[in-house]
Amino acid sequence: MNVRKFFRSFRYAMEGLVTAVQEQNFRFHLVSAVIVLMAGLLTGLSIVEWCIITLVIAFVIGTELINTAIERVVDLASPEIHPLAKQAKDVAAGAVLVFALASVIIGLLIFLPKWF
Numbered sequence: 001m002n003v004r005k006f007f008r009s010f011r012y013a014m015e016g017l018v019t020a021v022q023e024q025n026f027r028f029h030l031v032s033a034v035i036v037l038m039a040g041l042l043t044g045l046s047i048v049e050w051c052i053i054t055l056v057i058a059f060v061i062g063t064e065l066i067n068t069a070i071e072r073v074v075d076l077a078s079p080e081i082h083p084l085a086k087q088a089k090d091v092a093a094g095a096v097l098v099f100a101l102a103s104v105i106i107g108l109l110i111f112l113p114k115w116f
């Protein structure tokens with residue numbers, strides 16, 4: 001295994017995260033994740049619940065990262081207005097929406113019974 005290559009790839013991945021942080025939607029998901037993690041600490045969750053919350057946060061943020069990557073590629077490939085460019089961006093945004101809605105439902109199922 002090439003350790004230098006591994007750390008270089010890691011650095012590029014971190015640069016990707018720094019790029020994504022400049023996106024308002026990504027920052028919204030990050031802030032939401034921090035709020036959910038703080039609520040989890042204050043409420044007290046089981047190991048399984050922490051695993052579910054961690055997975056859900058990773059899925060939403062991961063999907064938002066892929067959405068950002070798709071936006072960049074579409075802008076590169078089709079800087080002019082094109083129906084396929086619109087479809088590509090809207091479908092990618094739809095993927096984020098599906099995960100975000102599922103995360104809200106899962107969050108409610110985990111937290112509501114503990115609060116009420």
Ligand SMILES: Nc1ncnc2c1ncn2[C@@H]1O[C@H](COP(=O)(O)OP(=O)(O)OP(=O)(O)O)[C@@H](O)[C@H]1O
Pocket residue numbers: 023024025071078079080081082083085086089090093
């Ligand atoms: N090249 C294009 N051709 C046709 N429609 C486009 C094109 N680029 C963007 N759109 C439409 O405009 C919407 C907003 O595009 P934009 O590039 O601002 O993306 P966004 O989702 O607002 O992301 P961000 O502002 O975070 O970059 C897209 O969801 C899409 O419907």
